[in-house]
Amino acid sequence: MSEPITVWLTPPGPNPWKVIVILEELGIPYVIESFRFEDVKKPPFININPNGRVPAIVDPNTNLTLWESGAIIQYLEEVYDKGKKLTYDSISEKHLLNQWLHFQMSGQGPYYGQCGWFKVLHPEKLPSAIERYTNEVHRVLGVLNTALEGKTWLVGDKCTFADLAFLPWNARLDSVLLTPPGEDPLAPYPNVQAWTQRMLSRESWKRAMEIRAQLMDQQGLTWNGMPKGINNMKEYEEYMEKQGQEKKSEA
Structure with a gap:
């Protein structure tokens, strides 16, 4: 039996939950070190990740400390997904999965994050920045909607780590775009909307969100x-x- 992997996270942000949902899907034992967002640049976390960003993991089974959510996902897949539940063996499918993971890391995550910052959190409203990043969010959604035309999942015939990597940000898109209550920001993108709904219904995601709610309440x-x-x-x-x-x- 593997020793639990320690996951360091601050509960509000989306990136840690990419890792948690993969751990839940694969049934990998883990424990959470939850701390406040204002402490990401302080010890002890800065000793775990000098970049001061969550998540990070410490795996006692391999004596590895690792940060960057995409790198953590690839590690978990390589080391722990022996049954290929969330991945494939073939060279083409493996690289297509990595392609989508890179797109999530370089496209969806940064653009959604910047949109949320300038639209919601930045104290000074900068219309040019808000317009730029709002447009980029919609561009990313358009790419995904096109890629999912006639398909259930991004690659192959099952839900993979590449699909799940997009879920935490899409699940909170309404708070990024400040969508009016009762409106679904994914409605203009029906393929993305249906795809996201399929993942929201997975037990791994429900468990992850129950954990998040508990940690948020504690803080x-x-x-x-x-x-x-x-x-x-x-x-x-x-x-x-x-x-x-x-x-x-x-x-």
């Missing part, structure tokens, strides 16, 4: 990462300004 955070009692962006900006002033006064 006093709501589902979207805002502290409990904060109801909108104006209140959140005032809260962050107050926190900044308190830190200055402490210094």
